[in-house]
Amino acid sequence: MLSKTQIAQRIAQELQSGWYVNLGIGIPTLVANYIPEGIEVEFQSENGILGMGPFPFEGEEDADLINAGKQTITALPGAVYFDSATSFAMIRGQHVQLTVLGAMEVSENGDIANWKIPGKMVKGMGGAMDLVASAENIIVAMMHTNKKGESKLLKNCSLPLTGVGCVKKVVTNLAVLEVVPEGGFKLLERAPGVSVEEIQNATEGKLIIEGEIPEMRF
Amino acid sequence: MNKVVKNVEEACKDITSGVTIMLGGFGLCGIPENSIAELVKKNITDLTCISNNAGVDDFGLGLLLKKHQIKKMISSYVGENDEFERQMLSGELEVDLIPQGSLAERCRAGGAGIPAFFTPAGFGTEVAEGKEVREFNGKPHILESALTADFAIVKAWKGDTAGNLIFKATAKNFNPMMAMAGKITIAEVEELVEVGELDPNQIHTPGIFVQRIFQGVDYEKRIEQRTVRVK
Numbered sequence: 032m033l034s035k036t037q038i039a040q041r042i043a044q045e046l047q048s049g050w051y052v053n054l055g056i057g058i059p060t061l062v063a064n065y066i067p068e069g070i071e072v073e074f075q076s077e078n079g080i081l082g083m084g085p086f087p088f089e090g091e092e093d094a095d096l097i098n099a100g101k102q103t104i105t106a107l108p109g110a111v112y113f114d115s116a117t118s119f120a121m122i123r124g125q126h127v128q129l130t131v132l133g134a135m136e137v138s139e140n141g142d143i144a145n146w147k148i149p150g151k152m153v154k155g156m157g158g159a160m161d162l163v164a165s166a167e168n169i170i171v172a173m174m175h176t177n178k179k180g181e182s183k184l185l186k187n188c189s190l191p192l193t194g195v196g197c198v199k200k201v202v203t204n205l206a207v208l209e210v211v212p213e214g215g216f217k218l219l220e221r222a223p224g225v226s227v228e229e230i231q232n233a234t235e236g237k238l239i240i241e242g243e244i245p246e247m248r249f
Numbered sequence: 250m251n252k253v254v255k256n257v258e259e260a261c262k263d264i265t266s267g268v269t270i271m272l273g274g275f276g277l278c279g280i281p282e283n284s285i286a287e288l289v290k291k292n293i294t295d296l297t298c299i300s301n302n303a304g305v306d307d308f309g310l311g312l313l314l315k316k317h318q319i320k321k322m323i324s325s326y327v328g329e330n331d332e333f334e335r336q337m338l339s340g341e342l343e344v345d346l347i348p349q350g351s352l353a354e355r356c357r358a359g360g361a362g363i364p365a366f367f368t369p370a371g372f373g374t375e376v377a378e379g380k381e382v383r384e385f386n387g388k389p390h391i392l393e394s395a396l397t398a399d400f401a402i403v404k405a406w407k408g409d410t411a412g413n414l415i416f417k418a419t420a421k422n423f424n425p426m427m428a429m430a431g432k433i434t435i436a437e438v439e440e441l442v443e444v445g446e447l448d449p450n451q452i453h454t455p456g457i458f459v460q461r462i463f464q465g466v467d468y469e470k471r472i473e474q475r476t477v478r479v480k
Binding site for chain 2: 076077078079080085086087088089091092093094095096097098100101102103104106112113114115116118119122123142150151152153154155156157158159160161164165191192193194195196
Protein backbone atom coordinates (compact mmCIF):
# COMPACT_ATOMS: atom_id res chain seq x y z
CA MET A 32 0.00 0.00 0.00
CA LEU A 33 1.33 3.46 -0.89
CA SER A 34 1.83 6.35 1.49
CA LYS A 35 0.58 9.78 0.45
CA THR A 36 4.13 10.69 -0.53
CA GLN A 37 4.38 7.61 -2.74
CA ILE A 38 1.09 8.49 -4.45
CA ALA A 39 2.66 11.84 -5.32
CA GLN A 40 5.84 10.09 -6.44
CA ARG A 41 3.88 7.81 -8.77
CA ILE A 42 1.97 10.74 -10.28
CA ALA A 43 5.24 12.57 -10.87
CA GLN A 44 6.16 9.78 -13.31
CA GLU A 45 3.37 11.05 -15.56
CA LEU A 46 5.02 14.46 -16.02
CA GLN A 47 6.33 15.33 -19.47
CA SER A 48 8.82 18.00 -20.45
CA GLY A 49 7.27 21.26 -21.57
CA TRP A 50 4.11 20.84 -19.55
CA TYR A 51 2.52 23.56 -17.44
CA VAL A 52 1.01 21.84 -14.42
CA ASN A 53 -1.53 22.89 -11.80
CA LEU A 54 -1.31 21.04 -8.49
CA GLY A 55 -4.20 21.06 -6.02
CA ILE A 56 -3.97 21.24 -2.25
CA GLY A 57 -2.85 18.18 -0.23
CA ILE A 58 -1.24 15.14 -1.88
CA PRO A 59 -1.02 16.89 -5.30
CA THR A 60 1.25 19.61 -3.86
CA LEU A 61 3.81 16.91 -3.01
CA VAL A 62 4.18 15.97 -6.70
CA ALA A 63 6.53 18.94 -7.14
CA ASN A 64 9.08 17.19 -4.91
CA TYR A 65 9.50 14.22 -7.28
CA ILE A 66 10.01 15.62 -10.77
CA PRO A 67 11.91 12.88 -12.63
CA GLU A 68 15.48 13.52 -13.74
CA GLY A 69 15.65 15.39 -17.04
CA ILE A 70 11.99 16.44 -17.06
CA GLU A 71 11.29 20.15 -17.21
CA VAL A 72 7.85 21.39 -16.14
CA GLU A 73 6.50 24.65 -14.79
CA PHE A 74 3.97 24.88 -11.99
CA GLN A 75 0.97 27.21 -12.15
CA SER A 76 -0.89 28.22 -9.03
CA GLU A 77 -4.30 29.70 -9.73
CA ASN A 78 -3.92 32.59 -7.30
CA GLY A 79 -1.54 34.08 -9.84
CA ILE A 80 1.92 32.63 -10.41
CA LEU A 81 3.68 30.58 -13.06
CA GLY A 82 7.13 29.31 -12.18
CA MET A 83 6.42 28.47 -8.57
CA GLY A 84 9.47 27.38 -6.61
CA PRO A 85 9.97 25.52 -3.31
CA PHE A 86 9.04 26.80 0.14
CA PRO A 87 11.24 29.69 1.32
CA PHE A 88 14.01 29.32 3.88
CA GLU A 89 13.03 30.39 7.35
CA GLY A 90 13.15 34.16 7.66
CA GLU A 91 12.71 34.67 3.92
CA GLU A 92 8.92 34.28 3.81
CA ASP A 93 7.04 36.96 1.91
CA ALA A 94 3.38 37.54 2.87
CA ASP A 95 2.73 38.70 -0.70
CA LEU A 96 3.97 35.46 -2.23
CA ILE A 97 1.78 32.44 -1.62
CA ASN A 98 0.28 29.46 -3.47
CA ALA A 99 -3.38 28.49 -3.80
CA GLY A 100 -3.15 26.67 -0.46
CA LYS A 101 -2.11 30.00 1.12
CA GLN A 102 1.35 28.59 1.86
CA THR A 103 4.41 30.79 1.56
CA ILE A 104 6.40 29.92 -1.56
CA THR A 105 9.23 31.23 -3.71
CA ALA A 106 9.39 32.19 -7.37
CA LEU A 107 11.91 30.61 -9.75
CA PRO A 108 13.86 32.61 -12.35
CA GLY A 109 11.44 33.28 -15.21
CA ALA A 110 8.42 33.27 -12.94
CA VAL A 111 5.51 35.60 -13.64
CA TYR A 112 2.66 37.00 -11.55
CA PHE A 113 -0.79 37.72 -12.95
CA ASP A 114 -4.35 38.50 -11.85
CA SER A 115 -7.07 35.91 -11.25
CA ALA A 116 -8.86 36.51 -14.56
CA THR A 117 -5.64 35.88 -16.50
CA SER A 118 -4.94 32.85 -14.35
CA PHE A 119 -8.26 31.25 -15.23
CA ALA A 120 -7.83 32.22 -18.87
CA MET A 121 -4.77 29.95 -18.78
CA ILE A 122 -6.88 27.21 -17.19
CA ARG A 123 -10.10 27.50 -19.20
CA GLY A 124 -8.17 28.20 -22.36
CA GLN A 125 -6.40 24.83 -21.97
CA HIS A 126 -2.92 26.30 -21.77
CA VAL A 127 -2.26 24.13 -18.71
CA GLN A 128 -1.43 20.55 -19.75
CA LEU A 129 -2.03 18.68 -16.50
CA THR A 130 -4.20 19.19 -13.45
CA VAL A 131 -3.70 17.06 -10.35
CA LEU A 132 -6.27 17.31 -7.60
CA GLY A 133 -7.72 15.48 -4.65
CA ALA A 134 -11.26 14.12 -4.42
CA MET A 135 -13.80 12.78 -1.96
CA GLU A 136 -15.44 10.63 -4.66
CA VAL A 137 -14.88 9.69 -8.30
CA SER A 138 -17.42 7.81 -10.39
CA GLU A 139 -16.80 5.24 -13.13
CA ASN A 140 -17.80 7.77 -15.81
CA GLY A 141 -15.24 10.31 -14.57
CA ASP A 142 -17.46 12.52 -12.40
CA ILE A 143 -15.71 14.06 -9.42
CA ALA A 144 -16.98 15.37 -6.07
CA ASN A 145 -14.62 17.29 -3.80
CA TRP A 146 -16.16 20.49 -2.48
CA LYS A 147 -19.12 19.96 -0.23
CA ILE A 148 -20.78 17.57 2.21
CA PRO A 149 -24.37 18.87 2.54
CA GLY A 150 -25.21 20.03 6.05
CA LYS A 151 -21.73 19.18 7.33
CA MET A 152 -18.84 20.68 5.47
CA VAL A 153 -19.00 23.66 3.17
CA LYS A 154 -15.65 24.96 2.12
CA GLY A 155 -16.45 25.96 -1.42
CA MET A 156 -15.14 24.83 -4.76
CA GLY A 157 -12.36 27.39 -5.11
CA GLY A 158 -10.88 26.92 -8.55
CA ALA A 159 -11.70 23.20 -8.80
CA MET A 160 -14.79 23.56 -11.00
CA ASP A 161 -12.98 25.74 -13.54
CA LEU A 162 -10.01 23.36 -13.52
CA VAL A 163 -11.98 20.15 -14.05
CA ALA A 164 -14.33 21.67 -16.63
CA SER A 165 -11.49 22.61 -18.96
CA ALA A 166 -8.41 20.50 -18.33
CA GLU A 167 -7.71 17.87 -20.97
CA ASN A 168 -5.69 15.77 -18.59
CA ILE A 169 -6.90 15.38 -15.02
CA ILE A 170 -5.32 13.01 -12.53
CA VAL A 171 -6.99 12.48 -9.17
CA ALA A 172 -4.75 11.74 -6.21
CA MET A 173 -6.59 10.19 -3.26
CA MET A 174 -6.88 7.30 -0.86
CA HIS A 175 -8.86 4.38 -2.32
CA THR A 176 -11.30 4.30 0.60
CA ASN A 177 -12.56 6.89 3.10
CA LYS A 178 -11.98 6.91 6.84
CA LYS A 179 -14.91 4.53 7.33
CA GLY A 180 -13.33 2.11 4.87
CA GLU A 181 -15.90 2.81 2.13
CA SER A 182 -14.83 2.94 -1.50
CA LYS A 183 -14.25 6.35 -3.04
CA LEU A 184 -14.32 4.88 -6.56
CA LEU A 185 -18.03 4.59 -7.16
CA LYS A 186 -20.68 3.73 -9.72
CA ASN A 187 -22.21 7.18 -9.10
CA CYS A 188 -21.01 9.97 -6.83
CA SER A 189 -23.28 10.56 -3.83
CA LEU A 190 -21.90 14.03 -2.96
CA PRO A 191 -22.54 17.25 -4.92
CA LEU A 192 -20.45 17.16 -8.08
CA THR A 193 -17.52 19.36 -8.95
CA GLY A 194 -17.47 18.28 -12.59
CA VAL A 195 -18.90 15.63 -14.91
CA GLY A 196 -17.05 13.09 -17.03
CA CYS A 197 -13.70 14.79 -16.62
CA VAL A 198 -11.35 12.54 -14.64
CA LYS A 199 -8.94 10.56 -16.85
CA LYS A 200 -6.78 8.80 -14.30
CA VAL A 201 -6.86 8.00 -10.60
CA VAL A 202 -3.81 7.19 -8.49
CA THR A 203 -4.65 5.80 -5.04
CA ASN A 204 -2.77 4.08 -2.26
CA LEU A 205 -3.77 0.78 -3.90
CA ALA A 206 -3.68 1.27 -7.65
CA VAL A 207 -3.36 3.30 -10.83
CA LEU A 208 -6.63 3.29 -12.76
CA GLU A 209 -7.75 4.79 -16.03
CA VAL A 210 -11.32 6.02 -16.46
CA VAL A 211 -12.32 4.58 -19.85
CA PRO A 212 -14.72 6.42 -22.21
CA GLU A 213 -17.33 3.62 -22.10
CA GLY A 214 -17.38 3.82 -18.29
CA GLY A 215 -15.36 1.91 -15.72
CA PHE A 216 -12.03 1.98 -13.93
CA LYS A 217 -9.44 0.07 -15.95
CA LEU A 218 -6.82 -1.29 -13.60
CA LEU A 219 -3.37 -0.37 -14.90
CA GLU A 220 -1.03 -1.01 -11.97
CA ARG A 221 -1.12 -2.41 -8.44
CA ALA A 222 0.68 -0.89 -5.46
CA PRO A 223 3.56 -3.12 -4.32
CA GLY A 224 2.21 -6.07 -2.34
CA VAL A 225 -1.46 -5.31 -3.10
CA SER A 226 -3.48 -8.01 -4.88
CA VAL A 227 -6.07 -7.51 -7.62
CA GLU A 228 -8.61 -9.01 -5.23
CA GLU A 229 -7.89 -6.35 -2.58
CA ILE A 230 -8.35 -3.63 -5.20
CA GLN A 231 -11.58 -5.25 -6.39
CA ASN A 232 -12.91 -5.36 -2.82
CA ALA A 233 -12.14 -1.68 -2.30
CA THR A 234 -13.73 -0.56 -5.58
CA GLU A 235 -17.50 -0.09 -5.72
CA GLY A 236 -17.57 1.12 -9.34
CA LYS A 237 -16.97 -1.16 -12.31
CA LEU A 238 -13.38 -2.42 -12.25
CA ILE A 239 -11.97 -3.57 -15.58
CA ILE A 240 -9.19 -6.15 -15.30
CA GLU A 241 -7.43 -7.23 -18.47
CA GLY A 242 -4.56 -9.74 -18.33
CA GLU A 243 -1.73 -9.56 -15.83
CA ILE A 244 -1.69 -6.37 -13.80
CA PRO A 245 1.87 -5.19 -13.15
CA GLU A 246 3.12 -3.72 -9.88
CA MET A 247 4.05 -0.04 -9.81
CA ARG A 248 7.75 0.68 -10.16
CA PHE A 249 9.58 3.45 -8.37
CA MET B 250 -6.36 64.20 -11.88
CA ASN B 251 -5.88 64.04 -8.14
CA LYS B 252 -7.74 61.17 -6.44
CA VAL B 253 -6.01 61.37 -3.10
CA VAL B 254 -8.08 61.38 0.07
CA LYS B 255 -6.62 62.13 3.46
CA ASN B 256 -7.15 58.80 5.16
CA VAL B 257 -9.29 55.69 5.44
CA GLU B 258 -12.13 57.55 7.22
CA GLU B 259 -12.50 59.92 4.31
CA ALA B 260 -12.16 57.13 1.75
CA CYS B 261 -14.97 55.13 3.35
CA LYS B 262 -17.14 58.08 4.46
CA ASP B 263 -20.19 57.26 2.30
CA ILE B 264 -20.17 53.49 2.72
CA THR B 265 -23.44 52.76 4.48
CA SER B 266 -25.41 49.76 5.67
CA GLY B 267 -26.93 47.61 2.93
CA VAL B 268 -24.41 48.32 0.19
CA THR B 269 -22.54 45.82 -1.97
CA ILE B 270 -18.74 45.86 -1.62
CA MET B 271 -16.08 44.02 -3.57
CA LEU B 272 -12.87 43.38 -1.64
CA GLY B 273 -9.65 42.28 -3.29
CA GLY B 274 -7.37 39.60 -1.93
CA PHE B 275 -6.75 35.86 -1.97
CA GLY B 276 -6.83 34.42 1.51
CA LEU B 277 -5.17 37.16 3.56
CA CYS B 278 -2.83 38.06 0.71
CA GLY B 279 -3.50 41.46 -0.82
CA ILE B 280 -6.53 42.35 1.31
CA PRO B 281 -7.37 46.00 2.06
CA GLU B 282 -6.56 45.78 5.78
CA ASN B 283 -7.08 49.46 6.60
CA SER B 284 -10.50 49.65 4.97
CA ILE B 285 -11.74 46.43 6.55
CA ALA B 286 -10.76 47.81 9.97
CA GLU B 287 -12.67 51.00 9.14
CA LEU B 288 -15.81 49.08 8.11
CA VAL B 289 -15.67 47.23 11.42
CA LYS B 290 -15.35 50.55 13.25
CA LYS B 291 -18.23 52.14 11.33
CA ASN B 292 -20.55 49.38 12.60
CA ILE B 293 -22.53 49.32 9.35
CA THR B 294 -24.56 46.18 8.72
CA ASP B 295 -26.43 44.20 6.05
CA LEU B 296 -23.44 44.28 3.75
CA THR B 297 -23.14 42.13 0.68
CA CYS B 298 -19.46 41.29 0.28
CA ILE B 299 -17.92 39.93 -2.88
CA SER B 300 -14.52 38.45 -2.08
CA ASN B 301 -12.78 35.23 -3.06
CA ASN B 302 -12.42 34.22 0.59
CA ALA B 303 -13.88 35.29 3.89
CA GLY B 304 -10.74 35.82 5.92
CA VAL B 305 -9.93 33.82 9.04
CA ASP B 306 -11.77 33.97 12.36
CA ASP B 307 -9.83 36.95 13.71
CA PHE B 308 -8.51 38.73 10.63
CA GLY B 309 -9.66 40.02 7.27
CA LEU B 310 -13.37 39.71 6.56
CA GLY B 311 -13.62 37.40 9.55
CA LEU B 312 -13.68 40.58 11.66
CA LEU B 313 -16.86 41.77 9.92
CA LEU B 314 -18.42 38.31 10.11
CA LYS B 315 -17.83 38.05 13.83
CA LYS B 316 -19.82 41.24 14.37
CA HIS B 317 -22.61 40.02 12.06
CA GLN B 318 -22.12 42.98 9.72
CA ILE B 319 -22.33 40.82 6.61
CA LYS B 320 -25.71 39.71 5.30
CA LYS B 321 -24.49 37.96 2.21
CA MET B 322 -21.14 36.65 0.98
CA ILE B 323 -20.27 35.91 -2.62
CA SER B 324 -17.07 33.82 -2.60
CA SER B 325 -15.39 30.75 -4.04
CA TYR B 326 -13.69 29.27 -0.99
CA VAL B 327 -14.39 29.87 2.68
CA GLY B 328 -12.66 26.87 4.25
CA GLU B 329 -10.39 28.80 6.60
CA ASN B 330 -13.13 30.43 8.63
CA ASP B 331 -15.01 28.35 11.24
CA GLU B 332 -17.34 31.19 12.16
CA PHE B 333 -18.29 31.54 8.51
CA GLU B 334 -19.10 27.84 8.23
CA ARG B 335 -21.17 28.04 11.41
CA GLN B 336 -23.16 31.08 10.25
CA MET B 337 -23.68 29.51 6.85
CA LEU B 338 -24.86 26.11 8.09
CA SER B 339 -27.18 27.76 10.64
CA GLY B 340 -28.69 29.98 7.94
CA GLU B 341 -27.67 33.30 9.57
CA LEU B 342 -25.54 34.16 6.58
CA GLU B 343 -26.63 34.09 2.97
CA VAL B 344 -23.89 32.58 0.83
CA ASP B 345 -23.38 32.33 -2.90
CA LEU B 346 -20.43 30.07 -3.69
CA ILE B 347 -19.16 30.38 -7.23
CA PRO B 348 -16.21 28.85 -9.07
CA GLN B 349 -13.10 30.99 -8.66
CA GLY B 350 -12.54 31.51 -12.37
CA SER B 351 -16.18 32.46 -12.87
CA LEU B 352 -15.92 34.92 -9.97
CA ALA B 353 -12.85 36.56 -11.50
CA GLU B 354 -14.40 36.71 -14.95
CA ARG B 355 -17.75 38.00 -13.62
CA CYS B 356 -15.93 40.91 -11.98
CA ARG B 357 -13.85 41.52 -15.09
CA ALA B 358 -17.00 41.42 -17.24
CA GLY B 359 -18.78 43.80 -14.87
CA GLY B 360 -15.99 46.32 -15.27
CA ALA B 361 -15.65 45.75 -19.00
CA GLY B 362 -19.29 46.24 -20.00
CA ILE B 363 -19.91 42.58 -20.83
CA PRO B 364 -23.28 41.68 -19.25
CA ALA B 365 -22.81 37.89 -19.32
CA PHE B 366 -20.68 35.10 -20.78
CA PHE B 367 -20.69 31.34 -21.25
CA THR B 368 -18.23 29.16 -19.34
CA PRO B 369 -17.80 25.38 -19.03
CA ALA B 370 -17.12 25.67 -15.28
CA GLY B 371 -19.89 24.23 -13.16
CA PHE B 372 -21.83 22.47 -15.90
CA GLY B 373 -23.64 19.43 -14.46
CA THR B 374 -23.24 20.70 -10.89
CA GLU B 375 -25.52 22.66 -8.56
CA VAL B 376 -23.79 25.85 -9.73
CA ALA B 377 -25.59 25.39 -13.08
CA GLU B 378 -29.08 25.19 -11.54
CA GLY B 379 -31.43 27.71 -13.16
CA LYS B 380 -28.80 28.90 -15.63
CA GLU B 381 -29.04 28.77 -19.40
CA VAL B 382 -26.98 25.98 -20.97
CA ARG B 383 -25.70 26.24 -24.51
CA GLU B 384 -23.40 24.03 -26.52
CA PHE B 385 -20.31 25.48 -28.22
CA ASN B 386 -17.90 23.24 -30.15
CA GLY B 387 -19.80 20.21 -28.90
CA LYS B 388 -19.34 21.10 -25.25
CA PRO B 389 -22.00 22.40 -22.83
CA HIS B 390 -21.47 25.80 -21.21
CA ILE B 391 -23.49 27.77 -18.66
CA LEU B 392 -24.42 31.43 -18.77
CA GLU B 393 -22.88 33.53 -16.00
CA SER B 394 -23.75 37.18 -15.44
CA ALA B 395 -21.44 40.09 -14.71
CA LEU B 396 -20.89 41.42 -11.20
CA THR B 397 -20.59 45.05 -10.19
CA ALA B 398 -20.60 46.70 -6.76
CA ASP B 399 -21.44 50.02 -5.11
CA PHE B 400 -17.87 50.07 -3.83
CA ALA B 401 -14.75 48.11 -4.73
CA ILE B 402 -11.91 48.25 -2.23
CA VAL B 403 -8.49 47.17 -3.41
CA LYS B 404 -5.02 47.03 -1.96
CA ALA B 405 -1.95 47.86 -4.05
CA TRP B 406 1.78 47.96 -3.40
CA LYS B 407 2.34 51.33 -5.05
CA GLY B 408 -0.03 53.92 -6.39
CA ASP B 409 0.23 57.49 -7.63
CA THR B 410 -2.00 60.48 -6.96
CA ALA B 411 -3.89 59.79 -10.22
CA GLY B 412 -4.88 56.32 -8.98
CA ASN B 413 -2.52 54.29 -11.16
CA LEU B 414 -1.68 51.07 -9.33
CA ILE B 415 1.06 48.46 -9.16
CA PHE B 416 0.56 45.24 -7.24
CA LYS B 417 3.21 43.01 -5.73
CA ALA B 418 3.63 39.30 -6.49
CA THR B 419 0.55 37.18 -5.78
CA ALA B 420 -1.09 40.03 -3.84
CA LYS B 421 -2.43 41.08 -7.25
CA ASN B 422 -5.06 38.29 -7.51
CA PHE B 423 -8.61 39.73 -7.62
CA ASN B 424 -7.62 43.37 -7.07
CA PRO B 425 -7.34 44.48 -10.73
CA MET B 426 -10.73 43.07 -11.80
CA MET B 427 -12.52 44.38 -8.74
CA ALA B 428 -11.01 47.82 -9.28
CA MET B 429 -12.72 47.78 -12.69
CA ALA B 430 -16.10 46.66 -11.38
CA GLY B 431 -16.74 49.16 -8.57
CA LYS B 432 -19.00 52.17 -9.10
CA ILE B 433 -16.67 53.81 -6.62
CA THR B 434 -13.28 52.17 -6.33
CA ILE B 435 -11.12 52.88 -3.31
CA ALA B 436 -7.45 51.95 -3.42
CA GLU B 437 -5.28 51.74 -0.32
CA VAL B 438 -1.57 51.54 -1.03
CA GLU B 439 1.61 50.77 0.84
CA GLU B 440 3.39 53.58 -0.96
CA LEU B 441 1.68 56.63 -2.43
CA VAL B 442 3.80 58.63 -4.89
CA GLU B 443 3.42 61.68 -7.11
CA VAL B 444 2.34 61.28 -10.74
CA GLY B 445 5.32 60.68 -12.97
CA GLU B 446 7.13 58.57 -10.42
CA LEU B 447 5.69 55.27 -11.64
CA ASP B 448 6.87 53.88 -14.97
CA PRO B 449 3.80 53.85 -17.28
CA ASN B 450 5.07 50.53 -18.71
CA GLN B 451 4.74 48.88 -15.33
CA ILE B 452 1.29 50.00 -14.21
CA HIS B 453 -1.20 47.15 -13.70
CA THR B 454 -4.41 49.11 -13.04
CA PRO B 455 -4.88 52.39 -14.90
CA GLY B 456 -6.15 55.21 -12.69
CA ILE B 457 -9.35 55.54 -14.72
CA PHE B 458 -10.72 52.64 -12.65
CA VAL B 459 -9.89 54.28 -9.32
CA GLN B 460 -11.89 57.10 -7.71
CA ARG B 461 -10.11 57.44 -4.37
CA ILE B 462 -6.64 56.55 -3.22
CA PHE B 463 -4.95 56.86 0.15
CA GLN B 464 -1.68 56.01 1.87
CA GLY B 465 -2.35 52.98 4.06
CA VAL B 466 -0.77 52.55 7.48
CA ASP B 467 0.42 49.79 9.82
CA TYR B 468 0.12 46.82 7.49
CA GLU B 469 0.19 43.56 9.41
CA LYS B 470 0.25 41.33 6.30
CA ARG B 471 -0.54 38.24 8.25
CA ILE B 472 0.64 34.93 6.78
CA GLU B 473 -1.99 32.21 6.82
CA GLN B 474 0.18 29.13 6.23
CA ARG B 475 3.81 29.80 7.03
CA THR B 476 5.72 27.03 5.28
CA VAL B 477 9.51 26.95 5.17
CA ARG B 478 12.33 24.56 4.36
CA VAL B 479 15.54 24.10 6.28
CA LYS B 480 18.82 25.45 5.00
